Amino acid sequence: VPVNPGFPNPTPHSQQAYEPEADFTSRWTRADARQLKAMSDPSAPPRENSMPEEYTMPTIPQSFPDMSGGQVWVWDTWTLTNGQADQLSFKGWEVIFSLVADRNLGFDERHTYAKLGFFFRKADVPIEQRPENGGWTYGGLVFPEGASGAIYEDQSFSHQTEWSGSTRIFAGNKLRTFYTAVAFYRDAAGQDVKPADPRIVQTEGRIFADDTGVWLTGFRDQHQLLVPDGTLYQTKDQNSSVNFRDPFTFEDPAHPGKTFMVFEGNTAGDREAVECTAEDLGYDPADPQREVPVGEGVPGGPPEIASDANLRMGNVGLAVADNKALTQWHFLPPILSANCVTDQTERPQIYMKDGKYYIFTISHRSTFAPGIDGPEGVYGFVGNGVRSDFEPVNRGSGLALGSPSNLNYAAGFPFAPDFNQHPGQFQAYSHYVMPDGLVQSFIDTIGTSDDFRRGGTLAPTVRVDINGAEVLVDRSYGTDGLGAYADIPANEIADVPDTP
Template identity: 50%
Template sequence: MNLRINPRRTVATLTAAAAVVTGVVLTGGAASSTPGVDHPAETPTDHTGQAYPVESSYTMKWTREDVQRIMSQHNDPTAGPGENSLSDQVSMPDIPSDFPAMKDENGDPVWVWDTWPMTDEHGNQYSYKGWDVIFSLTADSKAGYTFDDRHVNARIGYWFRKKNRADDQWIYGGNVFGDRTPAHKAEWSGSTRIYPDGTIKLFYTDLDFADRNKPKAVIAMSEGRINADQDGVSFHGLDETTPLLEPDGVRYQNVEQNAYFNFRDPFTFEDPAQPGKTFMVFEGNTAGQKGDYQCQQSDLGDSGETPEDVTARGANHQMANIGLAVAENDDLTEWRYLDPILSANCVNDQTERPQFVIEKVNGEWQYYLYTISHAFTYAAGLRGPDGVYGFVGDGIRSDFKPLNGSGLALGNPSNLNYSPTDDRKNTRQYQSYSHYVMPDGLVESFIDNVDGRRGGTLAPTVRIDVEGTTSVVDRNVGDDGLLPYGFIPTNRSAGGPEVTTP
């Protein structure tokens, strides 16, 4: 099947959703006894969307008040045990428990999680000589370690299939770096840039677990070339790794400050307002010794709490940010840190796989910043599902407006009225993760746990319709909103004419 998604906007649905959001913001949410929410905000933090100079020190704060709106606007407090309490506007459809596995040439399952396509500097997704290509964190399902131990054994693998054939199986090409990564290291996710001459620059996170108590994280790059013929795709020249960035302990927390620091997931892009300049966003944590930070009123917004109380509850251990760096040369081998563009101090500890989707709206560039986060990484007193969180502003560095008031754009079916460990939870609360937002609002991810069945395979793709600061999960595509498993279409071609398969 050749599946094409036509660009459109569900304007009526989006307008209705916006009215709901506006109504709650203006009138205030009713007081809730839901676990994790003490004082739903009555007035919104005044995020303006205003852009600031990229070299400035301005950092948008994703506040506790913002996140409280998940419960006051998108949670049904009457949802019973096992039910999904999230609104349809932000809830991912249920993934069937009989999902297929991705396999190698011998028919053995390959565990797959964080996945991304080949892109150019503007986020367009490329096929090469008629082959679609994706990159995934992979692990050997037969190696003897558990599914949850796969992270320290991760290798970046690649898959290919003929262009935009949604029903074709992805063909496993193996590890992009072969066997050159030593056993005490892991390769974590990033992004892959393709150039007109077939050059590939693979940005990723180089993890060293020689000391499990003090893992070392380095954002790195390897350069090589892609090749394709009638039999498939291969890569050559990815023989060396160039270290690019290590956490400095000044802007971005390092392992000496916190053994559980987050520093990973490089995504590179060009700003259309600054042609020729290449930027990188990545996941980080606010620098400083773990637990030293004192929560500020600006971290809370109008949450109905005091900084002292929030700090005393341990929220100062959640210190996520989205970092920014700028390339200092055309080879993209030298980078300079800039201040974070978003902080979630006292709100959340992980803002994984950040990325920009930059679109022209009514003649003006709009910068949509997406990240993913977990239910379990929220600070004390806050609740939210595993899923995609989005923000929009007028530039790379902006006072970003959270989508739907809270930032939540796509969440796993969850019951936020109960603790994630409560027997009354929704059994699909961890059904998918590591989402990546593609052109036209398509979102791919991997299956983690559906009804107790572990995944490690690509999930059905879904779509979110976005207009301004409002997003809606589109249930008019595919099977009640679920597109094919691993549907990662391309919108650009490289390498010349398509090769003909036998």
């Protein structure tokens, strides 16, 4: 019996846990992802949200403040965490790490110039007493000049950047930053002469603070941890626009003594050569709304998926550390694949609540495969372990919290948002779910083609209630669901012995 007339039913997912090392990858299927369109109101008029309000981030006003006071563009951001993803303050300071770039660049040029920067502010200040922009002081870049480029054998890169990751705090004041180094090899016209080379890297530093602020040292020695192997994770030679980045490490209480990492990857194999399977599509064979893989259609039968749907092969990778210093790792099979659904499952994180394990990962409207549509936002998957038959949250769709969007109209681009779109469609991206369901993100663009403003600063923090396979926006939080701008509070205090 179809749940939504005109749409397929989602794939059943048991949430059953497997060993982290097991050869089982859960699938975010096309049958699942088509629930996104199924919940969109086909009669929503221009500039109105077509998606359910309970899964939609409240609308951010165009008058947002800038957290860096005009110093830098800011986007993907994280804080100091321990192995359980608690957020720690250090000697009375909250500290965040952000991708930053020079404000003289256009905001869309930022990716090839990104560096890790940091900010700090006093912990435990009531929100009403903080300035509207969050009250952060910009501390500058995290790494010494040139340090993150040193890992490349081929030093002929034209651009070398630092992309997202995460920062763990260990005994005393030791930090380990996990991030993505990317080398670009481009000619004067901006064309790649060799494919970009993304690698997952770790570097160790120290954090210090006194009454006047926070400073960092170290981060000179860079440990290359992982490059794609071509068997589990696609390489740059298999796909010159491969996605491989955004490491997030954690410990699993079910497997004490080990440190795991999730990251953004793509399904291995030469681009275009790997076809999606019936399992990737995930339909009940009797579902009247089913599709079939390319080449399997018969006259009068269900349609084949678009022949280029297999250019969208995102996955959430898993790796495990081989030593205590977390400088040596090996790959495990991906924990989630989104073959023929979306090309990018970015900034994945593992979130534990009530004995359940959630993958939260961000995806763009523009990276969905043909035949799939959904908003910019954070997508969630729930299971009983780090590796599970994950169930996509919210009606089987996966959508945890989307920017307000109208799927009846084209998206446009952040630099040219569609005239008929909801002005909030690109309002926020890179959502990261924090303790107690708080969600931080950055502002990309607010407005429509006739009147829009670029962001480059953190959005108001919002909150979601996470309950089993249901994730609902909390409109009682802040003002109609919008909390303070750039609010990334610590929920724990780092245990730091007094240093002389």
